[in-house]
Amino acid sequence: MFSFTKDTDEVPHNNPRLKVYAIKVLKMACESAIQLCQKNEVVVPDSTLKYLGGVHIKKGVLDPHFEVVxxxxxxxxxxxxxxxxxxxxGSAWSQA
Structure with a gap:
């Protein structure tokens, strides 16, 4: 499902493209956690949601995949x- 794993024999934890992706995901999770603490809600721009939704649909992402991640x-x-x-x-991060 991840484009950075295609066409490479690189061990995943050594893959620089994976590290860039992981930083983006962790940044979004941190921003969500901060918003939950400060405002008790998470606000994500519509353009971000549309982009992510489109990518997830294209890649065939299903609800169970989110639980794994x-x-x-x-x-x-x-x-x-x-x-x-x-x-x-752990509970706070899980909610975020």
Whole structure:
């Protein structure tokens, strides 16, 4: 589903295109978390939603795929946070 995995034998965690994509996803998640904390809602520009929706439809993304990505993101954040991680933090990130 990810264009940066095609035509390459690069190990995914060494793939520079994956790193760029991961930063974009994490940035959106951080912005969502901040908005939830400050405004109790997440506002995303219509143009962003239309673009992402179009890409997801084109790639055949289904609802279960979002759960897989969510769990991977949560595990990554939990691992990066180490001892600072808490269940409250996990719940906040999950909501974001």
């Amino acid at each position: 969510k769990e991977a993101l949560l595990r990554t954040i939990k691992e990066a946070m180490g001892e600072k991680w808490s269940e409250e933090m």
